[in-house]
Amino acid sequence: MHDVIVIGGGVIGLSIARELAGRKAVLVLDRGATGEGTSWAAAGMLSPLSEADDQDPFFQLCRASHDSYRKFIGELEDETGIDCGYSGSGLLCLACSEESANALRRRCEWQRKAGFAVENISGDEVRRMEPLITADILTALFMPAESSVAPRRLVNALRESCLKRGVEIRTGARVQGISKNAVRTDGLTFEAPGIVVASGVWSPELAGLDPPIPVYPRKGQILSLCMPPGAFRHMIRWHHSYFVPRNNGDLIVGATDEDVGFDRSVTPAGIGKLLADAQAISSHVGSYPIMETWTGLRPATQDGLPVIGPSAIPGVFYATAHYRNGVLLAPITASIIADLVSNGRSRVAIEPYAPSRFGNSGTDA
Known part of the structure; x- marks a missing residue:
């Protein structure tokens, strides 16, 4: 049995898996091949200042993640030998x-x-x-x-790092639904006390989410x-x-x-x-x-903010809907989710991104 199942093998999901590896036994499930969705298509701009008109909480989140990027990339490149195309x-x-x-x-x-x-x-x-x-x-x-990074190289480095750290990665695993401590795919059920939904635009497809995620x-x-x-x-x-x-x-x-x-x-x-x-x-x-x-x-979401934090189901966490900022926010999202999974609380303020802002389905998890 795994400690944590991460649904989604893009830059967000792999960053979370990498952060948790060593502390937890982690399984990544991806509907296709890792990093071939939104992450593969990204331009890789790490530029929180260029569109910011004030110091709102989301800008602060982006800026904090940007400030950690050089260290994040340096460790990845040292660990894997893969040039991530970072440019400052x-x-x-x-x-x-x-x-x-x-x-x-x-x-x-x-x-x-x-x-x-x-x-x-x-x-x-x-x-x-x-x-x-x-x-x-x-x-x-x-x-x-x-600054900027080459996302396709970054995903390759994250995948290699995850494997080196003992993360199990299963590709072609289309997740159908989740419940407390369980993830259902096309014929298999995987169990873990911790589940992270990091499946981007595909997140609303998952049955059993509470609250449902209005991502489009x-x-x-x-x-x-x-x-x-x-x-x-x-x-x-x-x-x-x-x-x-x-x-x-x-x-x-x-x-x-x-x-x-x-x-x-x-x-x-x-x-x-x-x-x-x-x-x-x-x-x-x-x-x-x-x-x-x-x-x-x-x-995307209607309010333009990501969905990061605990769901109404114990042990299930959301890390999705990063819109145009998935690559930029990967390091800080990984840190937040690792804290929530391991300690039940985040060192970073995440109230603006709480799944609870969308209400709940009223289902009994």
Whole structure:
């Protein structure tokens, strides 16, 4: 019998399993192959400052996780020998309109007052930092502490680390339902006093959840371009689009945000918009080949917050609905869930993410 069953083998589930391994006997159940869902599709931006307009609790959670990332990655790489593609080159937020410029100035003001590293720079300074940018930039923010990681490499490292630490991983295990101390798959029942639901967009499929999780998918289309290494030196964000350069020169261009259910198709409209937005910022990118196009399904809730904490069923915990922040929040989510499973309480305030905010089903667990 295992001590803990983790449902979901993406970056969240594997991070939790890794954190618990050594203290607990852990089983991971994944409906497919580990890390081939939302985690595989992510861009890997670790950038809590770039979209934050105040220091609300969710920003504090993201920032705390970001601050732990360099240590998290260093330990993973030392343990597994797998390069996770971590880059600490910083991020540029661009404003091409007066409205965007005013928003960036307000963001810069509160972040500076709060003591964060952020610089307000001119369009000329942007072009000195990124010579391939051709758009007319009114103003920009440079956030030198923002970073990124290559999610596919990260998942590979997490899987290898879990195996080294004695975690059992079963792939192709479609979980049908849960109850106290038990998880049912297609013909098998696994028992454990601790159960963690980390199955992202698939979480609502699980029978017996209390409370039910109102998670729904938001499709993101994304692409990569083959560019020379160093062509872009920093992550770049503007409007709802972004560039994430990889160390090998690949440039990630993202992303759409579509409410289309579980449709994972790559569409001309979606990819066309990404390419048009990219070329509006840098006319040069249109000359480079497209390496890959893909989609991911982000697990979202109506209030935009993740679901982290104990369910109404004793021993069952939720770690899901991280939307666009699953990679960023993996270290702190793992720490929170490990604390809850081991000690029954979290050192981090998790009230805003409590499953109880959705009520309960009234079922007798």
